[in-house]
Every structure is written in structure tokens, then in C-alpha cells.
Amino acid sequence: xxxxxxxxxxxxxxRILEDLNMIYIRQIALxxxxxxxxxxxxxxxxxxxxACKLLAACSQRDxxxxxxxxxxxCNARIMAYMSELQRMKEAQVMQRVAxxxxxxxxxxxxxxxxxxxxxxxxxxxxxxxxxxYFKNKGELHRCAVFCLLQLGGEIFDTDMVMVDRTxxxxxxxxxxxxxxxxPGFELRVELYSCCSEEDYSAGSTPRKLASxxxxxxxxxxxxxxxxxxxPGACSTTSNGGGATILLPVPSVPGPKYHLLxxxxxxxxxxxxxxRTHDLTITGNEECSYWLPLYGGVCCRLAAQPHCMTxxxxxxxxxxxxxGEPQGWTNVYGVLKGTNLFCYHQKxxxxxxxxxxxxxxxxxxxxxxxxxxxxxSKAQNICITNQYGGxxxxxxxxxxxxxxxxxxxxxxxxxxxxMSQWRQCCDDLMKIELPSPRKPAIVTPKQGSLYHEMVIDTxxxxxxxxxxxxxxxxEFELRAxxxxxxxxxxxxxxxxxxxxxxxxxxxxxxxxxxxxxxxxRSPRCHRTPGLLSSNASLTxxxxxxxxxxxxxxxxxxxxxxxxxxxxxxRTLSLDAKLSTLRGRGYSGFRCNCxxxxxxxVSPRPAQTALSCSSSxSSSxSSxxxxxxxxxxxxxxxxxxxxxxxxxxxxxDPRNWLQSQV
Amino acid sequence: xxxxxxxxxxxxxxxxxxxxxxxxxxxxxxxxxxxxDKTDKGIYVTRVSKGGPAEVAGLRMGDKIMQVNGWDMTxxxxxxxxxxxxxxxxxxxxxxxxxxxxxxxxxxxMMQH
Numbered sequence: 175x176x177x178x179x180x181x182x183x184x185x186x187x188x189r190i191l192e193d194l195n196m197i198y199i200r201q202i203a204l205x206x207x208x209x210x211x212x213x214x215x216x217x218x219x220x221x222x223x224x225a226c227k228l229l230a231a232c233s234q235r236d237x238x239x240x241x242x243x244x245x246x247x248c249n250a251r252i253m254a255y256m257s258e259l260q261r262m263k264e265a266q267v268m269q270r271v272a273x274x275x276x277x278x279x280x281x282x283x284x285x286x287x288x289x290x291x292x293x294x295x296x297x298x299x300x301x302x303x304x305x306x307y308f309k310n311k312g313e314l315h316r317c318a319v320f321c322l323l324q325l326g327g328e329i330f331d332t333d334m335v336m337v338d339r340t341x342x343x344x345x346x347x348x349x350x351x352x353x354x355x356x357p358g359f360e361l362r363v364e365l366y367s368c369c370s371e372e373d374y375s376a377g378s379t380p381r382k383l384a385s386x387x388x389x390x391x392x393x394x395x396x397x398x399x400x401x402x403x404x405p406g407a408c409s410t411t412s413n414g415g416g417a418t419i420l421l422p423v424p425s426v427p428g429p430k431y432h433l434l435x436x437x438x439x440x441x442x443x444x445x446x447x448x449r450t451h452d453l454t455i456t457g458n459e460e461c462s463y464w465l466p467l468y469g470g471v472c473c474r475l476a477a478q479p480h481c482m483t484x485x486x487x488x489x490x491x492x493x494x495x496x497g498e499p500q501g502w503t504n505v506y507g508v509l510k511g512t513n514l515f516c517y518h519q520k521x522x523x524x525x526x527x528x529x530x531x532x533x534x535x536x537x538x539x540x541x542x543x544x545x546x547x548x549x550s551k552a553q554n555i556c557i558t559n560q561y562g563g564x565x566x567x568x569x570x571x572x573x574x575x576x577x578x579x580x581x582x583x584x585x586x587x588x589x590x591x592m593s594q595w596r597q598c599c600d601d602l603m604k605i606e607l608p609s610p611r612k613p614a615i616v617t618p619k620q621g622s623l624y625h626e627m628v629i630d631t632x633x634x635x636x637x638x639x640x641x642x643x644x645x646x647x648e649f650e651l652r653a654x655x656x657x658x659x660x661x662x663x664x665x666x667x668x669x670x671x672x673x674x675x676x677x678x679x680x681x682x683x684x685x686x687x688x689x690x691x692x693x694r695s696p697r698c699h700r701t702p703g704l705l706s707s708n709a710s711l712t713x714x715x716x717x718x719x720x721x722x723x724x725x726x727x728x729x730x731x732x733x734x735x736x737x738x739x740x741x742x743r744t745l746s747l748d749a750k751l752s753t754l755r756g757r758g759y760s761g762f763r764c765n766c767x768x769x770x771x772x773x774v775s776p777r778p779a780q781t782a783l784s785c786s787s788s789x790s791s792s793x794s795s796x797x798x799x800x801x802x803x804x805x806x807x808x809x810x811x812x813x814x815x816x817x818x819x820x821x822x823x824x825d826p827r828n829w830l831q832s833q834v
Numbered sequence: 835x836x837x838x839x840x841x842x843x844x845x846x847x848x849x850x851x852x853x854x855x856x857x858x859x860x861x862x863x864x865x866x867x868x869x870x871d872k873t874d875k876g877i878y879v880t881r882v883s884k885g886g887p888a889e890v891a892g893l894r895m896g897d898k899i900m901q902v903n904g905w906d907m908t909x910x911x912x913x914x915x916x917x918x919x920x921x922x923x924x925x926x927x928x929x930x931x932x933x934x935x936x937x938x939x940x941x942x943x944m945m946q947h
Binding site: 829830831832833834 | 861919
């Protein structure tokens with residue numbers, strides 16, 4: 175075992191190496207003048223740091239698992255960007271070389287169009303046997319799993335699923351769409367698993383540190399990177415160690431995912447229905463993260479090449495209709511998918527009017543340029559199809575030679591694309607776009623730190639909540655009705671003093687809507703000083719969470735005139751309110767600018783009087799009127815919520831009644 | 835809102851009020867049959883014993899208890915609420931309650947503005 179100071183020393187060295195890494199990465203990106211990739215890398219690095227910090231800070235298991243998953247995904251993305259940078263660098267170099275040697279050969283090759291590839295409804299069957307796989311028979315062996323999908327430079331992760339003996343299949347509901355795939359794509363599917371009972375200590379850290387340090391940076395790093403970033407080696411390894419040369423992961427104690435199975439899909443696997451593919455399983459029964467996989471993965475892999483979904487060519491044409499040699503009709507032609515649509519005019523196409531003529535363009539079609547028509551300047555284009563047993567030929571003509579050439583080129587390209595995309599061009603496959611959801615990097619729930627704070631019920635809090643109750647009564651009703659201010663008169667003796675209050679509001683209280691707040695209402699004995707200092711109130715009250723912001727607004731005018739009833743325990747009040755609610759809430763934000771978005775919501779936007787104990791939420795900051803604490807979470811998985819609801823419904827205890 | 839004063843009835847060693855409560859911040863509010871807002875975690879009167887002190891004092895089933903002897907009841911756990919009602923040294927509890935009909939009346943008058 176290494177002495178602790180040497181451990182710290184190595185960690186320090188690791189950090190230096192990491193910084194050097196980043197400089198190196200940025201150098202490459204800069205030299206390529208590709209700020210796009212650079213931005214992406216920077217973003218991922220930031221996300222990674224965030225995930226590491228979270229992993230270190232959180233203690234709840236599912237949070238740690240989510241953070242660990244984010245970390246792994248970030249690493250994978252950084253690796254992918256790096257390899258892309260490398261490729262671009264190489265291509266640049268190659269181009270310079272090619273130019274010099276006038277080697278124009280490969281440049282003229284036709285390249286197929288790109289397309290969308292979507293994978294969805296992933297299902298991995300499991301094969302549980304009675305006692306074989308469990309170290310402790312009787313205990314439920316649980317693992318957290320997720321899939322990492324990589325195509326080209328894009329990497330996505332699915333949601334995390336907890337797996338135990340009660341499941342027969344691992345199902346991932348996500349639909350993942352890759353947008354710019356070429357027909358020769360390789361979609362790598364990796365299943366990562368992490369045992370859910372492990373002790374999350376970094377027991378093997380020193381060894382990993384040592385191995386990382388041994389692969390130091392320097393001139394050799396470039397060569398190593400190239401070697402490591404060959405297509406096969408591109409797969410990410412567990413975030414704890416292994417061959418991640420360029421990104422020594424900071425050794426954060428926490429759950430670590432391991433690669434359990436993988437497979438690679440390509441064009442031949444694309445089909446407009448579900449198919450089962452073989453999985454290559456890594457790991458064995460002895461591993462903690464082992465799950466008895468049946469050996470296959472069932473999914474729907476669909477592809478929409480752009481030649482099927484986009485207009486590849488359009489323009490004015492003349493079509494010979496009927497038998498007459500002179501019977502030319504002007505049309506507006508659009509080449510899309512397996513058809514050449516001929517509209518009466520361009521506007522018809524935009525208006526979705528039916529075309530006057532549709533000519534099929536598919537694998538069986540034959541197109542040739544006819545002999546020069548003595549009556550026109552350019553060659554005719556003859557398109558021959560087999561309809562039933564008959565051959566039908568359409569003759570078209572463009573306005574000029576150049577147009578004819580362009581149309582022929584478009585047809586050739588279409589044929590080429592169809593030959594490359596093969597079965598995807600028979601019919602358009604449907605791809606359901608996933609509903610807009612938050613980006614894949616998920617920040618786990620904030621607020622767990624609140625859970626851990628021990629709060630004793632002190633009388634002070636009772637009195638404070640008493641005061642809050644008064645406000646809650648008023649604001650509950652108001653918030654529910656969208657706050658017409660006049661009815662305040664119902665409750666208060668003083669008439670509303672609308673215009674004035676507005677001025678008193680400090681710059682970062684938003685929502686002019688509440689300007690009718692009158693600061694002095696005798697009925698509600700307030701302690702302005704109390705709430706204005708360290709106003710770390712979370713909106714955890716039961717009734718619409720708009721209450722606390724209203725509080726702060728109300729109090730702020732009087733902030734200066736704090737009365738003697740100032741109570742210094744606001745922090746514990748804050749925590750108490752959080753724990754009372756039983757859920758974390760992502761703190762509050764300091765809006766130091768007039769909130770623009772807040773005017774949209776019917777509820778007043780959230781403000782903070784001071785930013786003292788704000789938990790920085792890396793999910794959306796301004797304008798997110800996340801009054802419903804659900805939105806305050808980054809993403810409580812709906813499955814988890816519905817399960818919780820179900821449990822709550824089934825458990826009769828959950829709405830206790832007591833006789834008094 | 836109504837103020838209701840209940841005089842506890844001595845039943846042997848116990849002081850009883852003659853009603854039951856439901857709700858609390860630690861309870862699942864969606865199961866509350868009396869609340870209009872299903873996220874309302876307040877304390878509601880779920881049952882009133884016939885002829886008991888609570889009924890006599892004017893408490894009704896479905897009332898939401900806002901305060902008990904000055905203690906807030908809108909943000910308490912179920913157990914805390916129960917404790918506030920069953921203090922052994924108190925013979926009388928003064929409740930501040932809202933009743934649905936009252937709420938509606940208030941709401942209607944607000945709408946008119």
C-alpha cells in the first residue's frame with residue numbers, strides 16, 4: 175500500500191498531466207482552425223469536471239450511478255472528438271501531399287449521400303438460473319446498466335436501468351437518432367454494467383495511478399494516440415482505469431461501470447422491423463457486474479438516407495406527353511426518393527398539390543440520353559421503367575445543355591446512392607423522433623446534501639413557519655387564481671397601495687406582476703429582517719411553490735427596515751423545509767437581470783434575495799420557472815416516479831388518519 | 835376562515851376531541867379526498883364523531899386545519915399535527931379552519947374583480 179502522501183503526490187502529477195493533455199488537445203484543434211470541435215471538447219471537459227465533482231459529493235447510490243454514467247459518456251465523447259481531430263489533421267496533411275503530387279485520382283470518386291440512422295426499442299434478454307450467479311443466495315443481485323451507442327463522431331447514452339432477478343429483459347426505451355451517417359456506418363453498441371451493492375471505495379487507485387503515470391505525455395503521445403484511436407480501440411473502457419491514455423480519469427471514489435457486452439451494427443442490419451443481433455459478452459461470472467445475458471440484443475435499426483427524404487434535384491423540364499412529336503408540356507420536376515415528381519408549376523409543389531406526372535426512379539429504371547433531337551438544342555433524357563410486363567418510356571428535355579447535364583448527374587448520383595444504401599431505398603423507413611428531452615448528460619438531483627442535514631425541531635422554526643403560514647394562506651389562493659391584486663382587500667384592512675411598492679423592489683426581484691404587494695398589512699405580522707437575510711428559502715411549501723418567491727418580494731422593500739425580530743436560523747429553516755418536503759430542490763438562483771422569461775408563466779418567477787447558500791444547479795438557470803419541484807430535478811426518470819406513485823397508492827399507510 | 839373552539843372531553847385517562855385528521859407533509863397528498871388541490875399537504879378533518887366535542891363546536895368533515903392554538907398546521911407532519919391536538923395539559927383547543935365553501939366564496943368574489 176502506498177503511503178498517503180505519495181498518493182497525493184501522484185494525484186498532483188496526474189493533474190498536471192491532465193492539464194498538459196488539455197493544452198495538447200486544444201493545440202490540435204486550434205491548428206485545424208476548427209472551433210466547432212474545440213467548443214464541443216471544451217464543453218465535454220466541463221461536463222466531465224462537473225460529473226467528477228458530483229460523484230465526489232453525492233452519497234446516494236442512484237445519484238452516484240448517474241454521475242458515473244455521465245462521466246463515462248463524457249469521456250467517450252472526448253475520445254471521439256479527439257480521434258476526429260486526429261483524422262482531420264491527417265486529412266489535411268494528406269491533402270497537402272496530394273496537391274503537391276497532382277494525384278487527382280481518388281478525388282473524383284462519387285460519394286454517397288448521408289442519412290439518418292435510428293436505433294430504438296433496445297431489448298436485451300436475460301437468462302436467470304437459480305443460484306448460479308449469486309454470491310449470497312437469497313440476496314437480490316442488482317446491477318445498474320445502460321447502453322452507450324456510437325456512430326461516427328456521435329455518442330449517446332441511454333437511460334440507466336436497474337436490473338435484478340425480477341426482470342426477464344433489459345429494456346431501453348430511448349430512441350437514438352444519428353444524423354449524418356454514411357452508408358458504410360458502424361454503429362457500436364456497448365452495454366455497461368455496475369454492481370449496485372459494491373462499496374464505492376477507490377481501493378485499487380494507487381495501481382491505476384501508477385499505470386497512468388507510466389504512459390506519460392510527450393512526443394510519443396501523438397503516436398500512442400493514433401494507435402489508441404484506431405476504430406477498434408475506440409470503445410471506451412471503464413472510467414476507472416485501463417487504456418485511456420489521454421484522459422487519466424481523476425480517481426474519484428464511486429461506482430464504476432464495466433463493459434459487459436458489445437456489438438457492432440451496420441447497413442446490413444438495417445430493417446424496418448425488429449431484429450435480433452448477437453452480442454459479444456465480455457466478463458465472466460466472477461465479475462461483480464456480471465449479468466446472465468442470453469447473448470442477443472433485439473432492436474429496431476432504421477435508416478433514412480437523404481436521397482429518400484430530401485429533394486436531390488429540381489428544376490424546369492419539358493415532358494413529351496402523348497404520341498405527337500411536338501407535344502411538349504412544361505413541368506417543374508422534383509427528384510426525391512424513388513420518384514421524379516412533375517408538377518404543373520413550382521408553386522404546386524410547395525402547396526402540396528398532386529403532381530401531374532410521377533415517374534419512378536428505382537433500381538430497375540433505365541435512363542439514357544437520347545440522340546440529339548433535331549428540333550431542340552439539347553439532348554433528350556429517356557427514362558424507361560417496367561410497369562407490370564410493359565416497358566414505358568418517358569422523354570424529357572431540359573432547357574439547356576448544362577441543365578441536361580445536371581439532371582443526368584443527379585440521376586447518376588441517385589442511382590449510386592441507392593446502390594450504396596441498398597434496402598433503405600426500397601421504401602422510406604419511419605423514424606420516430608424522440609420527444610424533446612433534456613440533453614443526455616444528466617445532472618443528478620441536487621439537494622441530496624439537504625437530506626443529510628439533521629434538523630432538530632426547534633421552537634423557533636415553529637414560529638417562523640407560523641408566519642409563513644399566514645403568507646401561504648394569502649398566496650396560495652392568489653397563485654391559484656393568477657393573482658388579481660384587488661382582492662387583497664378581502665383579507666387586509668389597508669387598501670392596496672399598488673404603484674409604490676414597485677419601486678422598492680431591489681433590482682433582482684422580478685415579476686412586476688406582484689407589484690401590488692403591499693408591504694404593510696397589519697394582519698400578517700411579519701419579520702422582514704428574518705427573511706431578507708440569507709434568504710435561503712427553497713420553495714418547498716406544499717401549496718404552489720410560488721409562495722416563497724412572493725415572500726422574498728414582499729420582504730425586500732422592508733429589508734432595510736429590519737425589525738428586531740431577526741432570527742439567525744434561516745439556514746436551518748431552509749434545510750428543514752427541504753427535508754420536510756422529502757425531496758431535494760435545486761436551490762434558488764440569483765437573477766441579477768430583469769427576468770424576461772418569467773413574464774410568461776402565470777406564476778411569479780423565482781428570485782433570491784441573496785446568493786449565499788445557493789446550490790448551483792447546472793440545469794437551466796434563468797427563466798426556468800420551475801415552481802413545480804419536479805422541474806427542479808434534472809430528470810427524475812418517469813419510470814421511477816410512476817413506480818413511486820404506484821407504491822404510494824398501494825401502501826395504505828400513505829395517507830394516515832389519526833383519531834384525536 | 836373560521837375559528838372553532840373545542841373543549842376536550844375527558845374519557846378516563848384521555849382527553850378526546852372527537853374527530854380524525856388526515857394529511858401532513860410526510861403524507862401522500864393525492865389521496866386526500868377533501869382537498870381541492872391534490873398537492874395540498876395540509877391537515878384535514880376526515881371524520882367527526884357524532885355528538886362529540888368537535889361536532890358540537892362546529893367542526894365539520896373536510897375542514898382544513900390551519901392552526902391549533904396558534905401553532906401552524908399547514909406545514910407539519912402528520913404526527914406533529916396529532917401531537918399539537920392531543921397535548922395533555924390543554925383542555926381547550928382553538929382551531930383556525932377553512933372550509934371549502936368558504937374558499938369558494940372567496941374565490942368567486944375574487945373572480946369578479
